[in-house]
Amino acid sequence: MACQRFAAAIRAHALGAPLAGEAAVHLTACPVCQAAFDVESRVLATINEALTDVASATPSLHFESRVRAHVEVAAPRWALRRWLIPSAAAALALLAVALLVPRWAPEPSAPREIASIPVEVPRIPAAGSTIEDAKPAGTELTKRRARRGHVRPASESRAAAAPEVLVPERERAAVGRLAASLRTGRPDVVSMLMRLRGGDTVSDTQALTIAPLRIDPVVISEIPGTAAILDK
């Protein structure tokens, strides 16, 4: 009866709990309870023995370095940012340079080989019409905008007053002659086709003459044996 009363306390004692005075006296006097206490102690010793497995387990030699490598592979965004920010800044700087450099570049000087010369392009008036009729009429939209003052009428523009054509300097003389020939109604085809090299200038249209095409005379002779066929 007393054993049952102290059984829980004795088991608790085996687990490390202190034993009250009366239970302690009973334990020292009762062989049954001593046996029960012994079993409990051995169970706990077995448990502790198994748990020492955890305490004694050690990771492999390079465990820490492998963890480090694993962590680096699975680096989070904030760790990548360490490299991302300088890279992004460099990319932005390059982009800015690429965008700004063309604006900062010096204005191209007046083309060395290109010059503008006023060219008058005569309009060929239709029969019975006046020169005024030949002026460009402009579209309906242009007219409307001109009325509102948004644009000047084409006839008032500087281009209309003195039309400019960009012509390479070395071809300027030739183009001038072409324009003059057009004006006179005698187009000089040679001027149109010529291509000067090495800065040569042409001052005389005679220099632009090309050798006439040589055409050999065609000799027509009879093919032997065909006379009879032709006679039929």
Place this chain on the structure above:
Amino acid sequence: MHEWVGRWPDSLVSDDADLEREFEARLRDSSRLAFSIAYGVLRNRADAEEVAQDAFARAFGRFRQLREREAFRSWLTRMTWRLAIDRWRADQRRTAREDKAAAEPVSPNTEDVASARERSAHVWMAIEKLPEKLRLVVVLSAIEGHDMREVATLLGLPEGTVKSRLFTARKTLAENLRWLVSDLPPR
């Protein structure tokens, strides 16, 4: 304002470098702990190392969010424990599928408890059947150098709670494993 804008990338980068250095120190300090916790659940060195690696990778990913850096070990303990338990459950399911026909439940008889190794296996089976919060206390207290105070710190619990849980755990284990020693010769 202008100065701040000019400096912010530098400060962020240096913050990140500091964080990495700090994490490195934590890794040196706690790698063994993570391994032991994982080993306490899985009892396989390779698996435990794998789980510990995963735990550290996760910890590194969220390290910036950890406000109290002193709580790192506690944080890592919970993370490792959770990963190890998940792994253990997955292993259990896989093993159950693979050995469904062949496996026989371990019956408590004197033949099974012939060796210390087998006794240990039975003990671990009993530990695995414990409620998780008791199991965690058992494993943590088994790790070398962990007294009640240390376990309480790792779990963020009062020391009394840890003592109570450990007592309950050992009592449950003793009740479940009493058969194990009943036939053993007294020491």
